[in-house]
Amino acid sequence: MKCYIMTRATKAGAAAKSPLGFCLHDHDACVRDALVAAETRCAAGGLRLTPVRRRVLELLLQEHRALGAYAILDRLREEGFGSQPPVAYRALDFLVANGLAHKIERLNAFIACVHPDEGHTPAFMICRLCDAVAETYSSPARGALGDAARASGFRIERTVVEAEGLCPTCITEAEG
Amino acid sequence: MKCYIMTRATKAGAAAKSPLGFCLHDHDACVRDALVAAETRCAAGGLRLTPVRRRVLELLLQEHRALGAYAILDRLREEGFGSQPPVAYRALDFLVANGLAHKIERLNAFIACVHPDEGHTPAFMICRLCDAVAETYSSPARGALGDAARASGFRIERTVVEAEGLCPTCITEAEG
């Protein structure tokens, strides 16, 4: 499954075969495939993708944007799930712990993972105008950061890499 | 001015000449020099390093750890400055906006900048046991992230790079 970010307009169509990032794609298929992949992974790993958890993942997948826990909670409440913050946070914790979603620290918000592969090091590109978020890969430990860590004896366990800027659509709109 | 992170014990002494990261150094000199550098920079740039702002910077410099806004506020209150959140947040905003401090997104906390040079791209190593934070450099735009950005037409304006893991001291204590 490949899933590319689509900003703004939701034109269904074949996804361009460019590297991960901002580009058009068939969003319905994207969501469907990701849910199937998540179910498969959970079944294989003995994890319980319960209704709330599944629904939260679905909500995240439907937007290629980061959603705050309270935005999710509002939806859950409307749909008859619990109405208190822990309901949303617990589902999100589960998804994040199992690599099905990521937290965008910069935004205090969450996004579905579009890279079903295990053990990747995600990086994000966040558009400061339209809030679209694209997930991609990084290997920060290979560059200057890794050098500094090795030199000083720091053991990296996890990295947060988030780039803020302008997505292609917003660049065009802003500059003509 | 060079300023290295000192975790735990505060042994004064010559700083090891290793790359930026975790290592011993003369902390008093580190703080003093950083304050002088900040004053110089502010004077040169027409910025007003007022008493609250200066004091907040000093508080941050005294610890090589990230401090939450409310921890800072507590100190300010004790010292007769204003006692409400905006007092701390405004000083922190000023310091961050002018490159004298950084926000550690992962921790929702702030740390003094130890790299007086303009326009650097900071990266942080955060120890999950003792909370020490070391600042170093990164060039995320040169690696996989930069490739993805260029390929998809995303314009990076700012990056957040934070590595979480174990500092040398905590590795030793945990395993030694």
Place this chain on the structure above:
DNA sequence: CGTCTCCATGTGATTTTATAACACTTATCG
């Protein structure tokens, strides 16, 4: 089948982090 246990869900209450809105003071500059 019962029941024990673990995990998940639900709720109320609280803590932590951050901002809005407005009054007052001080610095700067014509």
Place this chain on the structure above:
DNA sequence: CGATAAGTGTTATAAAATCACATGGAGACG
């Protein structure tokens, strides 16, 4: 000096996250 912009202070409130505890359901096991 007076106008204006910037800084400080306060009250109030919003937003994000966690704690503590009760309830309920799925599997494991006798």
